Amino acid sequence: MTHFFRLPRLSWRFIPVWQRNYLVWRKLAIPSILGNLADPMLYMLGLGYGLGSLLPDVGGMPYLTFLAAGTVAYSTMNAATFEVLYSSFSRMHVQRTWDAILNAPLTLDDVMLGELTWAVAKSLLSGLAILAVIWGLGLYGDFWMTLWIVPVVALVGFCFGGMGLVMNAVSPSYDFFLYYFTLVITPMVLLCGVFFPVSQLPPPVQSVSAWLPLTHAIDLARPLVVGSMPDNIALHAAALVIYGSIGYVIALALTRRRLLK
Amino acid sequence: MLKVRGLTKRYGGTEVVRGVDLHVRRGECFGLLGPNGAGKTTTLRLLLGLIEPDSGSIELAGIAVPKRAREARMKVGVVPQMDNLDPDFSVRENLLAYGRYFGMARSAIAARVPGLLEFAGLASKADAQIAQLSGGMKRRLTLARALVHDPDILFLDEPTTGLDPQARHLIWQGLRRLLNEGKTIVLTTHFMDEAERLADRLVILDHGRVVTEGAPRALIESHIEPAVVEVFGEGLADWTHARAAALCQRFETVGETLFCYTDSPDTVIGALKQAPALRYLHRPSNLEDVFLKLTGRDLRD
Known part of the structure; x- marks a missing residue:
């Protein structure tokens, strides 16, 4: 293992790889947008209006606003995770696209x-779609x-993209990713304040939550939606970058x- | 074009490549032969700088590998063993996308595409999806893709495995054309007829070492008697026991077949005429005989 470890050597040659993925995505953009974006929006609006009408203010704001701010982070996390799990795995393992690219000077x-x-x-696409709904419904405090949610979304994508690539590296098949969703992603959705404030959780669980990357994402996104500067910006941003x-x-x-042995 | 000295690669305790020397001249077709597990694919990956050797030196197109592997790969086109065309792209888009990995401008790639499609015999399929192509077409497209940046040297890892005879001949025709244009080719293959047909020189690898090196004809002449009579049928064991040693310079029994290597096949055939229960096949010796003599007949899995 130590033999394979070394610091990344970054170069601009990554651009054609990005471009390749973009060109493929462009062919399937409409179903992809519907699939990736409609789902979180339906949840947000359904629960926001349906459940929200039964609730008083949550975390000092209407429930729909609370949920919308959580959904920005949640939907961004999901978009990055799905991309580096299922799609990257197809390219690496199933289609062997990476092997072909590695024969070029990359x-x-x-x-x-x-x-x-x-x-x-x-x-960014996922986060911006939710942001557009927030704008459209006037759920924000200060336009x-x-x-500032745009760079936050990019950071969240980077954070979960990097984490998900680890799973991609060790996965024998698509089925393996279910463990990651069940053991990492779903608990995070419930523990990090997407649907309800972290303060509702028992204190020991709250201290776990404080370490989870999605908590940092939401601690940045939610104040920005309601129009105040988040506390500890550097800490939260650093946590996302480090993860x-x-x-x-x-x-x-x-x-x-896995590939170059 | 390619100079390799003392190349070794170990995995854990086992040495997969054990001191390989290669020297490939500009414009020649060089064969890399060997049974499964002989170290062919590992050697190719070492040559491309995808993995690092434990010792030895590689100079590819005048560039040191793995130190400057990126630059070296600019000069090399690779046709891998398994097709890895991009299934989300059409034939044309595969070429366009691949060219960009070499840092080529879109217009420069686009200018090369018609020529590459013509070379691959896919001019009418430019907008076809990959799933619509036959196995032979996919291989030809993979070959065209390896040429997109006009490399000096081509690495082909079993380029015709799984193809029907017609498709193989088309690939061979394409490779001949590339050699005529002055490209250098390094070819691994299981097919001895392919190596005999294409390679100017070749090495046979076994257990990570070069066991022999030379032009196909010269190897056959130096290792094997000029003719082979393969004998099989009822009563072979008795006949072998009674006659083989006297009639053949060298012989071996594999399964139910006796391979009789000889300078004078007519004498052997004359003797076989008196044993009507036996059937035989008389043929000139070929590279496969050399290969089997040097690497043995055990199954390698």
Whole structure:
């Protein structure tokens, strides 16, 4: 393992990999947009209006607003995760597209940076779609403040893209990804304040929640929706960058062991 | 074009490549032969700088590998063993996308596409999806894709495995044409007729070592008697026991067949005429005989 570990050597050669994914996505853009974006929006609006009408203010804001802010982070996380799990795995393992690219003057570092930046792009699309609904329904406090959600979304995409690539590196088949969803993603959705405030959880669980990347994402996104500056911006941003970077570096070593041995 | 000295690669305790030396000249077709597990594919991956050797030096198109593998790969086109065309792209888009990995401008790639499609015999299929292509068409497209950046040297890993005879001949025709244009080809193959037909020189690898090296004809002449009579049928064991040693320079029994290597096949055939229960096949010796003599007849899985 140590033999496969080394710091990434980044180069601009990742761009054609990103571009390849973009060109394929463009062919299937309409169903892909519907599939990726409609789902979180339906949940947000259904629960937001349906459940929200039964609830008083949650976390100091109407429930629909609360949920919308959580959904920005949640939907972004899902978009990045799905991309680097199922789609990257198809390209790496099933279609062997990576093998073909590695015969050109690209390294695995380039290929995986292309995949990671593409996951960020897909996340941006998902996050921006939810943001557009927030704008459309007037769920925000200060329009200019909500623009800061765009870089937040990119960071969240980077974070979960990097983490997901680790799973991609070790997975024998598509079925394996279910473990990640059941053991990592779903608990995070419930523990990090998407649907209800973290303060509702028992204190020991709250302290676990504080370490989870989705909590940091929501701690940045929710204040920006309601129009206030988030607390501890540097801490939250750093947490997302660190989770994503460590994920990318570990994923690179594991994938190198898998493909280039 | 390619100079390899003392190349070794170990996995755990086992040495997969054990001191390989290769020297490939510009414009020649060089064969890399060997049974499964002989180290052919590992050697190719080492040559491309995809994996790092434990010792030895590689100079590919004048560039040191793996140190400057990126630059070296700019000069190399690769046709892998397994097709890995991009199924989400059409034939034309596969070429366009692949060219971009070499840093080529879209217009430069687009200018090369018609020529590549013509070379691959796919001019009428430019907008077809990959799933609509036959196995032979996919291989030809993979070959055209390997040429998109106009490389000096081509690595082909079993280029005709799984193809029907017509499709194989088309690939061979394409490779001949590339050799005539001055390209250098490094070819691994299981098919001895393919190596005999295409390779100017070849090495046979076994257990990670080069066991022999030379031009196909010269190898056959130096290792094997000029003719082979394969004998099989009822009573072979008795006949072998009674006659083989006297009639054949060298012989071996594999399963139910006796391989009799000889300078004078007529004498052997004359003797076989008196044993009507036996059937035989008389043929000139070929590269496969050399291969089997040097690497043995055990099954390698």
